[in-house]
Amino acid sequence: MDAAWSDLRALVGAEHLRAATMEDAVDGILPEMVVEPGNAEEVASVLKIATAASLAIIPRGGATRMAWGNPPDGGGLILSTRRLNRIVEHAWGDMTATVEAGCTFQQFQQTLAEHGQRLALDPLWPDQATIGGILATNDSGPLRVRFGSLRDLIIGITLALPDGTLAKSGGKVVKNVAGYDLPKLATGSLGTLGIITQAIFRLHPVPRETRTLSFSVPDSGPSGAASMNALVLAIQDCNMVPTGVQMRAGSSLTPELDVRFEGTATGCEAQMEQTLRMASGARCIDSPADVWNARSTLWSGTEPSIVCKFSLLPADLGTFADLIRQASERLRLPWRFVAQAVGVGHLRIEGPDAPALLDAVQQLRQNLESRGGSFSILRAPLEIKSQMDVWGSAGDALPLMRSIKAQFDPTGVLNPGRFIGGI
Amino acid sequence: MGLLILDDPITRWPDHPMPLEARTLEQFRAVVGRGLITEASQLHTYECDGLTNFRVLPQAVLLPTSTAEVQAIVRICQREKIPFVARGSGTGLSGGALPVDRGVVISLARMNRILEVDLPNARVVVEPGVINSDVTQRVAPHGYFYAPDPSSQSVCSIGGNVAENSGGAHCLKYGFTTTHVLGLEVVLPDGSIVHLGSRAVDCPGYDLPGIFVGSEGTLGIATKIILRILKKPAVIQTLLAAFNSTTEAGAAVSGIIGAGMLPAAIEMMDNLAIQAAEASVHAGYPNCGGLLLVEIDGPAAEVAYLIDEVSRICTQCGAWEIRVAQSDAERAVVWKGRKAAFAAMGRISPNYIVQDGVIPRTALPMVLSEIERMSAAEGLRVANVFHAGDGNLHPLVLYDRRIAGQEERAMELSINILRLCVKCGGSITGEHGVGEEKKMMMGEMFAEPDLETMQLVRCAFDPEHLSNPGKVFPRTRLCAERTGPYQPHPLEVSGVAQFF
Numbered sequence: 054m055d056a057a058w059s060d061l062r063a064l065v066g067a068e069h070l071r072a073a074t075m076e077d078a079v080d081g082i083l084p085e086m087v088v089e090p091g092n093a094e095e096v097a098s099v100l101k102i103a104t105a106a107s108l109a110i111i112p113r114g115g116a117t118r119m120a121w122g123n124p125p126d127g128g129g130l131i132l133s134t135r136r137l138n139r140i141v142e143h144a145w146g147d148m149t150a151t152v153e154a155g156c157t158f159q160q161f162q163q164t165l166a167e168h169g170q171r172l173a174l175d176p177l178w179p180d181q182a183t184i185g186g187i188l189a190t191n192d193s194g195p196l197r198v199r200f201g202s203l204r205d206l207i208i209g210i211t212l213a214l215p216d217g218t219l220a221k222s223g224g225k226v227v228k229n230v231a232g233y234d235l236p237k238l239a240t241g242s243l244g245t246l247g248i249i250t251q252a253i254f255r256l257h258p259v260p261r262e263t264r265t266l267s268f269s270v271p272d273s274g275p276s277g278a279a280s281m282n283a284l285v286l287a288i289q290d291c292n293m294v295p296t297g298v299q300m301r302a303g304s305s306l307t308p309e310l311d312v313r314f315e316g317t318a319t320g321c322e323a324q325m326e327q328t329l330r331m332a333s334g335a336r337c338i339d340s341p342a343d344v345w346n347a348r349s350t351l352w353s354g355t356e357p358s359i360v361c362k363f364s365l366l367p368a369d370l371g372t373f374a375d376l377i378r379q380a381s382e383r384l385r386l387p388w389r390f391v392a393q394a395v396g397v398g399h400l401r402i403e404g405p406d407a408p409a410l411l412d413a414v415q416q417l418r419q420n421l422e423s424r425g426g427s428f429s430i431l432r433a434p435l436e437i438k439s440q441m442d443v444w445g446s447a448g449d450a451l452p453l454m455r456s457i458k459a460q461f462d463p464t465g466v467l468n469p470g471r472f473i474g475g476i
Numbered sequence: 477m478g479l480l481i482l483d484d485p486i487t488r489w490p491d492h493p494m495p496l497e498a499r500t501l502e503q504f505r506a507v508v509g510r511g512l513i514t515e516a517s518q519l520h521t522y523e524c525d526g527l528t529n530f531r532v533l534p535q536a537v538l539l540p541t542s543t544a545e546v547q548a549i550v551r552i553c554q555r556e557k558i559p560f561v562a563r564g565s566g567t568g569l570s571g572g573a574l575p576v577d578r579g580v581v582i583s584l585a586r587m588n589r590i591l592e593v594d595l596p597n598a599r600v601v602v603e604p605g606v607i608n609s610d611v612t613q614r615v616a617p618h619g620y621f622y623a624p625d626p627s628s629q630s631v632c633s634i635g636g637n638v639a640e641n642s643g644g645a646h647c648l649k650y651g652f653t654t655t656h657v658l659g660l661e662v663v664l665p666d667g668s669i670v671h672l673g674s675r676a677v678d679c680p681g682y683d684l685p686g687i688f689v690g691s692e693g694t695l696g697i698a699t700k701i702i703l704r705i706l707k708k709p710a711v712i713q714t715l716l717a718a719f720n721s722t723t724e725a726g727a728a729v730s731g732i733i734g735a736g737m738l739p740a741a742i743e744m745m746d747n748l749a750i751q752a753a754e755a756s757v758h759a760g761y762p763n764c765g766g767l768l769l770v771e772i773d774g775p776a777a778e779v780a781y782l783i784d785e786v787s788r789i790c791t792q793c794g795a796w797e798i799r800v801a802q803s804d805a806e807r808a809v810v811w812k813g814r815k816a817a818f819a820a821m822g823r824i825s826p827n828y829i830v831q832d833g834v835i836p837r838t839a840l841p842m843v844l845s846e847i848e849r850m851s852a853a854e855g856l857r858v859a860n861v862f863h864a865g866d867g868n869l870h871p872l873v874l875y876d877r878r879i880a881g882q883e884e885r886a887m888e889l890s891i892n893i894l895r896l897c898v899k900c901g902g903s904i905t906g907e908h909g910v911g912e913e914k915k916m917m918m919g920e921m922f923a924e925p926d927l928e929t930m931q932l933v934r935c936a937f938d939p940e941h942l943s944n945p946g947k948v949f950p951r952t953r954l955c956a957e958r959t960g961p962y963q964p965h966p967l968e969v970s971g972v973a974q975f976f
Contacts, residue, residue, distance in 0.1 A: 146838040147867070148733065169736055191678065202678070204686055205655055212929070220929035221922065226834040227648075228866045228906040230641045230690050231914075231921055232948065233930040234654065237686025246682075258736030286596055292619070292710040294774055320778030364676040368596040396597075396676050425675040447681040450670050453936065454682050460932040473681040 057106035084128035101217030114186030126470030154185025173200035191241030209253030260315035282371030303389035365426035511539035534575035551667035564636030570911030604635025641690030643907035709773035725766030742865035756820035759813025825874035833897030
């Protein structure tokens, strides 16, 4: 083992390899060292050295989502991409950009804005979260109702594999079907197949104008959720082009809806009028400040809590909201959720009683999975995380996922145990 | 490194493959009954896809009607180690559905039912043999459409679209097949059935639909596909602008994108392509050096505003005629010429090769003048039809097979155009796929470690290389080991070809 540390030290320099401290622990597992390679080649070499020494590697970007995933099976080395933070190219005429994994989302976005462009994505904690971490966790926000998620925006990737291979896939052009689509495979793979060192994205123009409308319905019971869901579907079923359709609800919040339009001023105004006509049964309210970042508030608060991500069919949103209400009333647990109209949302349930939280999670997960949806835990007390797979079920595709993992990481050194089914 | 066919650019594949054992044929017949074709005269229908200069006679063609039948066929293939090639409508342009030596073809044409239409959730579940435009036709009365629109959409199948990750003119705004496939039921090469993705978005685990779509039939056979449909825009308008040259038209494209607009489509045709389209379908295009079709869709107020802006940009860039098609009928006429452009080449040339390269859009003027130079140097005409918004070029190299040596020169020219695309940071294929035709070009776009890494996926899905073997990659990776030793291509063994 000492040989591995000295090899790593020689590779990255003593100043970029240090002993891990409690702040580096992941779900209570304290790795031995933290390494910060300076470029993609060094990342690949670190992987090769660590693999040869059977050191489990936990990749880390801005460390904003380290709690996402099952507790690691082991942790020898945290590999931080902090130093891979360059924006390699902004080909604004082609509306593409190449960026290293450790660059923060905000820094990337600010650079793109200089030419009136953006990555049409609104991840959590953009000032600290890195491109690599956002990709690995497949985080996306309200903009996806119009622009899709990362899988629809990423066009190229460079991956470092455990054997030290650096492999590229995709490219710098928006339209490209040459070879397998590894950018999509790596997106959301939680660093279990390789370390993303660089990514290429297609970009969109920064909108000329943006307008938001918010509505509430007076009833917090089943009919309130159902009528809000009906309004969400109606907005989706007309030919407007919103760039955000978001439903918020909670144990002390009657359902609220936010709708956003972007484009020309006349286009926005016309669509707002149409929305107001459609929502005549709801009450138009002042939009809360920073409402399009509402889901990030689910992580704040001092109460013991769990935060989950759920996905479902858009038409099931009302029924699901009602199910949460029933379960939390029965278990006396306060809750709040923020859901996007495409059928993805985040839920916070509070309560000091772990068995009650676990009960709620299991009930909600079972319900969603039986309707083709999913329910994953993003943050929870360790005693809950250790009792279940935080991701939920992968169905009959799990053996195939294991087999992909075995091909890319045959000795299982990358983020062991943290992904679905213990991958 | 690439594989050089020594014999002839028109590959002479064996005409008489080894016959399947009678026992195996009986097993196949027990599964599909009359859906088994073994007569040579009928097999010839399946010897190629839309890329007709590669032909291989399959040993048998099977026409299953259900997932269970596909599974039973694949199980027999797995047991007997018979390679299989899935086929949709056979309209592919890269030889993806070209049969393989000693293999069988599994045609999904009879699995053509639309199984479910779920309008509240905007989902449609189909079998793979469903024709692309039938999906839109089915949901159009409710104001919905299925976005991917390859030019062959009236005949190509969703299963084939899934294999090739098909695009079309409107993918500039709406994305490709992969954007619209949420889940699949797949028969894996070992005969097991798996469900990739789900009806809901963001299924936990690896993005298996993401890797399966566009894998060109090498990872298994899709037997059910969950599609996402979209609401038809309130207003669609198509602007047609005539320029003196493709350079001027290209400048207008840059202007439109630079102004922060994302049209539904931007298509460009050069004079030769316009002539062919006119001769073929009489679309009423102006006789000009560069024609631009710009389609803007969305809310009425937005479209009206943007179409004015596009019109102004085109005029500034030298457009001398601008028309705006507003009704569905007018738009259909405008698009007719563009969609028929490939087939129209038959009007102005006995033979032609369709190419499918992609370049960063800003490289367009340089690439066009270079293509013009290369075309003059070879003494062969090249017509250009592009999806200009996303840099996807379809150069059509015109030639006459009857003139000795011209076909070889045409192939060489079309390959060199692809090399030019790669040199500019582009791709060898934007929507037609690699298939058989361009697998030797993969090595020019990707380094060996890149290709080896991609094939790790193949090893996870199909370690025995039974599903459409020999396609996409120039060399096959051995799956048993982490880094497999070099495996000679069967053609190399037989002395038909050698690596260069």
